[in-house]
Amino acid sequence: MNPDEPEDDDNTPEEEEWQLYSTAGYAAAEDPWEDLVEVEDDKEEEEEWFDGDDFETNGQTLDWDSPPCPAPLGIAHMIRLGTCNHCLHRVGGRRTEETGEKGGAALRAEAFAKDKELESFEAPDLCPLCENLFEDVDNIVERIVEETGELDHGSLQVGVHVPKDLIQEEDRIRTRHAAPGSRPLKAAFSEAVQTGVSARMDGVEFVKERPDLMILIDCLTLRIDVDIRPVFIYGRYRKLDRGIPQTRWPCRACRGRAEGCEACEGTGLQYPDSVQDLIGEPFRLVLSAEDTSFHGMGREDIDVRCLGRGRPFVLEAKRPKVRRTDLEEVMEVVNSNASGKIEISDLRWTNRSEVSRIKETRAEKSYTIRFSIEEPPEESFIVESISNLSGVTLEQQTPKRVSHRRAEKKRKRKVVSIDNVVVEDNEVQFSVRCEAGTYVKELVHSDEGRTVPSVAGVLGSPCEVIWLDVEDIHAD
Ligand SMILES: [Zn+2]
Ligand SMILES: [Zn+2]
16 A cells, blocks of 8 residues: 555555455465365266277286276286286275275185186286375374374365376276276375374364365375465454554565664654554464464554444454454454554454455445635535535545556546544534545546535635545444
């Protein structure tokens, strides 16, 4: 935000601005996993039949006429292909006392007992269905337990990236030879990992959406990434002091680099305080989070107070190691640390969808505004002229002060009501309620005729805004 930010709570989304100044613009907070294929929805079911691409094992073309599992010949065929015990169990289609690798071992022993030759058959070492991926399950489970042990979490989601050619090959073999309804590789692998993790950690729950922790396993590199999902807190803030920007504002001289510069005394900040940090820092500490993002229902200018019931906001705490805390306690810490500057209330836990709601809500707002007038006319004329603006629709050309970063356009905004017009010598104060997105200072001084009608216009004398307070945001 700039010091000349419109004080009008303009809710028009401005991507550019968010990305520049928000610590992690909402726009940038895209889900890095969104391209992830849901494990359960593994539907790469291209029907693919014999294509002449014969498997050759020990110089012999395999007999494609062998029946699929669970027929004993089908199982024997899978063994000859080099299928590992894990995969044998999942494609065999036979009930065994044990599952997973042990289940497969049982099927293998059974097959060997039926066909002695099978045992001496030199099958390939690498399982064609999984390339021995299941051998890594224990190792992967171990690392997941290590990496998540310190974290507070109730729910996990596992995502698995399997190389595409392996998936295709596995699917091809499974389609022909596996028992109907066999679990595909990805789902089976994910399940094996989940079973392993559940056995090692108490009370862990696996979910398909909105997990606390997202675990991505890359089966090619065996790399594991743990994505700690943010937590969201809704509340309302009152800004009692002028000179505090809503979001953290990087130093202009050094562009907010971590070590700062002389101009910002090493803080990296243009202003030491921001609503974001006055609220966010106590939460960041309590939740052991890396950073915060602040989403307000609109915003007020740096020199504008926000009173009344306060402005709704959602605080996003990123990569929190702790996910739950007593909101009342943190609220007291915030309110006592920021005493005289800001005050928060109505806290509750929420989720990302409320961020969109907050950003999209276009609420009417009430303000008190005070201005000076160069040549004040009669008091009664002032009161009557200003009161007569109640109910008018303003035509507002993009103010000059923001025109360098906003498209030039004309908007229409309604003045819902005006009252409490008070005249004191050459200063005038009044209350106004208007539509979301009204440029309120311009309503007074007219921005050189770019806002019509205006207070300066009806009074026939230049007016200068002294201060402005948001009295209420008519939402929630
Ligand atoms: Zn296998
Ligand atoms: Zn600096």
